[in-house]
Amino acid sequence: MESAHLKAFADAEEMEISFGPQHPSTHGVLRLMVKVDGERILDVKPIIGYLHRGTEKLFERETYNGCIPHTDRMDYTAAVTNNQGLVGAVEKLMGITIPPRAAYLRMILAELQRLASHLVWLATHALDIGAQTPYFYCFEERDKILDLFEEYCGARLTTNCMRVGGMPFELTAGWTDRCRAFIDQFPAKVADWERILTKNRIWRERTVGVGVISAADAIEWGLTGPPLRGSGVRWDIRKVFPYDRYDEVEFDIPIGTNGDTYDRYLVRMEEMRQSVRIIRQCLERLPEGPVMAKVPKVIKPPKGEVYFSVEAPKGELGYYLVSEGGDTPYRLHVRPACFINLQALPEMVRGQLVADLVAVIGTLDIVLGEIDR
Amino acid sequence: MSWWDKLVAFIPLELVQGLGVTGKYLFRKKVTVQYPEQRLEPKDRFRGMFGFSEERCIVCHNCAKACPIDIIHITDHFEESVVDGKKRKKKVLDRYDIDLKRCMFCGLCEEACPTKPVAIWLTTKTYETAAYERNERLYLDKVRLQTWDGVLPFPGVKAPAEGGMPEDPKAEKKAAGGEGA
Amino acid sequence: MPEPLMTYLVIPLVKIVVILLVLILGAAYLTFFERKILAYIQIRLGPNRVGPKGWLQAIADALKLFVKEDLTPARSEKFVFLLAPVLIIVPALLVFAVIPFGPSDIWRLTDINVALLFVLGVSSVGIYGIILGGWSSNNKYSLMGGLRSAAQLISYEVPMGFAVVTVVVMAGSLSLVRIVEVQRELGVWFFLPGIVALFVYFVCGVAETNRNPFDLPEAESELVGGFHTEYSGMKWAFFFLGEYANMIVISAMATVLFFGGWLPPFPNLLEPLWTSSALAWVPPPFWFLLKVAAFIFLYMWFRGTFPRYRFDQLMRLGWKVLLPVSLANLMVVALGVLMLGERS
Numbered sequence: 001m002e003s004a005h006l007k008a009f010a011d012a013e014e015m016e017i018s019f020g021p022q023h024p025s026t027h028g029v030l031r032l033m034v035k036v037d038g039e040r041i042l043d044v045k046p047i048i049g050y051l052h053r054g055t056e057k058l059f060e061r062e063t064y065n066g067c068i069p070h071t072d073r074m075d076y077t078a079a080v081t082n083n084q085g086l087v088g089a090v091e092k093l094m095g096i097t098i099p100p101r102a103a104y105l106r107m108i109l110a111e112l113q114r115l116a117s118h119l120v121w122l123a124t125h126a127l128d129i130g131a132q133t134p135y136f137y138c139f140e141e142r143d144k145i146l147d148l149f150e151e152y153c154g155a156r157l158t159t160n161c162m163r164v165g166g167m168p169f170e171l172t173a174g175w176t177d178r179c180r181a182f183i184d185q186f187p188a189k190v191a192d193w194e195r196i197l198t199k200n201r202i203w204r205e206r207t208v209g210v211g212v213i214s215a216a217d218a219i220e221w222g223l224t225g226p227p228l229r230g231s232g233v234r235w236d237i238r239k240v241f242p243y244d245r246y247d248e249v250e251f252d253i254p255i256g257t258n259g260d261t262y263d264r265y266l267v268r269m270e271e272m273r274q275s276v277r278i279i280r281q282c283l284e285r286l287p288e289g290p291v292m293a294k295v296p297k298v299i300k301p302p303k304g305e306v307y308f309s310v311e312a313p314k315g316e317l318g319y320y321l322v323s324e325g326g327d328t329p330y331r332l333h334v335r336p337a338c339f340i341n342l343q344a345l346p347e348m349v350r351g352q353l354v355a356d357l358v359a360v361i362g363t364l365d366i367v368l369g370e371i372d373r
Numbered sequence: 374m375s376w377w378d379k380l381v382a383f384i385p386l387e388l389v390q391g392l393g394v395t396g397k398y399l400f401r402k403k404v405t406v407q408y409p410e411q412r413l414e415p416k417d418r419f420r421g422m423f424g425f426s427e428e429r430c431i432v433c434h435n436c437a438k439a440c441p442i443d444i445i446h447i448t449d450h451f452e453e454s455v456v457d458g459k460k461r462k463k464k465v466l467d468r469y470d471i472d473l474k475r476c477m478f479c480g481l482c483e484e485a486c487p488t489k490p491v492a493i494w495l496t497t498k499t500y501e502t503a504a505y506e507r508n509e510r511l512y513l514d515k516v517r518l519q520t521w522d523g524v525l526p527f528p529g530v531k532a533p534a535e536g537g538m539p540e541d542p543k544a545e546k547k548a549a550g551g552e553g554a
Numbered sequence: 555m556p557e558p559l560m561t562y563l564v565i566p567l568v569k570i571v572v573i574l575l576v577l578i579l580g581a582a583y584l585t586f587f588e589r590k591i592l593a594y595i596q597i598r599l600g601p602n603r604v605g606p607k608g609w610l611q612a613i614a615d616a617l618k619l620f621v622k623e624d625l626t627p628a629r630s631e632k633f634v635f636l637l638a639p640v641l642i643i644v645p646a647l648l649v650f651a652v653i654p655f656g657p658s659d660i661w662r663l664t665d666i667n668v669a670l671l672f673v674l675g676v677s678s679v680g681i682y683g684i685i686l687g688g689w690s691s692n693n694k695y696s697l698m699g700g701l702r703s704a705a706q707l708i709s710y711e712v713p714m715g716f717a718v719v720t721v722v723v724m725a726g727s728l729s730l731v732r733i734v735e736v737q738r739e740l741g742v743w744f745f746l747p748g749i750v751a752l753f754v755y756f757v758c759g760v761a762e763t764n765r766n767p768f769d770l771p772e773a774e775s776e777l778v779g780g781f782h783t784e785y786s787g788m789k790w791a792f793f794f795l796g797e798y799a800n801m802i803v804i805s806a807m808a809t810v811l812f813f814g815g816w817l818p819p820f821p822n823l824l825e826p827l828w829t830s831s832a833l834a835w836v837p838p839p840f841w842f843l844l845k846v847a848a849f850i851f852l853y854m855w856f857r858g859t860f861p862r863y864r865f866d867q868l869m870r871l872g873w874k875v876l877l878p879v880s881l882a883n884l885m886v887v888a889l890g891v892l893m894l895g896e897r898s
Contacts, residue, residue: 017694039698040863066441069479126567129860130766133395138595140404147416153495154418160479168484169418195394199387202767202861354698354777355864388860395859405599468739 028368071157117313125362165295211360225315231259396547425518556784574582638794646799688781699780709872714758734815759804
């Protein structure tokens, strides 16, 4: 029996590795069953659900404003854009137009959040590929953004900083100056990180041609956000279905050509610069006025259903809201960007090496809080 | 690409450039905060430990209703008293408990509070609420919410019972106006 | 005490003890310096709590590893599992038998005429520790780490050998003492004529010690802990010490082969300065250690900057770039030596 066991072991050409859920580079509690031949990946099967908290079910018993703190905890690196999507959906159903100042504030906060989220992505992505130092540089900058959040709404990570109908707070005195000071010094930092990584031959070898997905495939898989744009599809919710006041600011949508990890890296780096550009314009144009529209004390959207999506840092974050006219949603479904982007992972890594797997997980920029909800 | 360009590209100049960046940061001022000795002061709006004032509370239950995870438990009863010869019914607070261990510090209770100044607030800058026994230490009744018994306040912050309450915006305005006049 | 006993037993024993102590302590403290340097590159402060300015951190780490539970996985190959850490640390320490720290006999343990061969031979045994450790753990991640290191060993031993041969051609000797002496006599250190060899040697050295950017056998983000995933306590400490001792070996060898060993820097330009009364008392090992420290700093700087190669890219770099380059360089250097005539 022993020898039969040994023989089976010796004859086996495939090895199955359980990658995670406590693996250092699965960005949370993702578990991957990886079938490898030596170091070459034959197949990958993601297993999710370790962080499931039943958020969508929880929504059904919350008032609309009470849902907002729960959305903070979905994509916990981008709480602001999560809030933005939810309040946008409710406002769309109720037909509320928020005051211009509130819209601009939302844009500023959302773009700051995009920076913060991309900083976490760059930090962990570089760490996975073995460059540990950018991690700390990114987190230094991210801390400055979180300081701005803390000053505005009192929390750094789970911001809960939007309400149906506008924004709960007025800016504190001097906030815009501090924000401007931050974005003025930020592009130089991006340039520094690019000097470490962009032309670095090791970085290029690790990312160019790794995790390739063609534009057609990317669309078929329903990818959104940087993974889609890296493949060369110019698709950005902020441009195609502008919400808030994104139609009033100028910015470009960076796209890649090859759809590989390196292109997605370049896309995100450029997106950071574009976000800075948007924030600068918003700060210049920030109108005076109220930050809250007139909304009833108890929010009861009319009976009906609505889909509203925002361009979250990870991709399209959509909320599908069904209201029965009560003060709680009948059903509030979330279209998470990460969950759908993750589905393309097996396609992207099949036939590549184990080392590429972590690079591709990093480049998809997944957050398990949003995948499992 | 000529062979000369290829040869030049072979020399790892960009690696040296990367070393230059990290070398530059080697001599930069460090950003570490030595935590127990140094502390960053939370911003004014920072949502931390609860403060509660029983005298301000009008027992309207708005905070409990606003709480997304129902961790504020309130019970009350009516007490009749005679004021100016008229019978008045007054709500009296029996129990005001906050299950801090489940709290997600969203601040919706503070926003829902109708009194001015608010009777429940999180802007206490106090965040060191870790405890060895969470069921006991992190379940705050109305007395502990005011005395902060067993809570480590942020340096310089007083417990609500000792007067560490948010100012009345009207009183402040009045005081400022009084000085002006 | 009879004279032979003194020369052949007592003095060497004392030297061995001193070298081992200094080496192990040095390796332990390298972990501290590495953490400090990495921290400073990463705009943080690093360990500064244990003892004044954190200087006792290395001791605290060592103590912790001593008292930590030593786990052996149930289905591992027990004997090999035990053997692997020994295999990695012993060769690393053994190399120091022939490394000359100074010009006279007190500053070295021994001077054998094939010292360089000895170093190459002994230090390549160390890699078996990694392979066996990875295999015997009975863990898939460890196994992959071990396999990667086997591939790495084969790819990098060869160009490294050629880089070293370049020096041998220039010096005309395999004795490390003689190599330094030649550099002194010529007044030129071998890194100038052998700049390519130095580059190849150092890249291979980084790869041989499994350090960033070639740290794939223990690539944390891919293989959790690589070959030492299952190790804990003192066995793990041996792997750790072995890695740092190997770093010292590679740096010391680079110093001896290319940077004039114990000679003070810029011997031609600053000759009067080094022989002046102010600096003449500086013992030669000081210069040696200074140069070694510079190399080790480079190691840490690399770790703070570069991403990690993938294992097929590492092989390609070894076979397709470093090997031809080192071969061509060897030919050029040999030709140069031939043209310039016999070394005096």
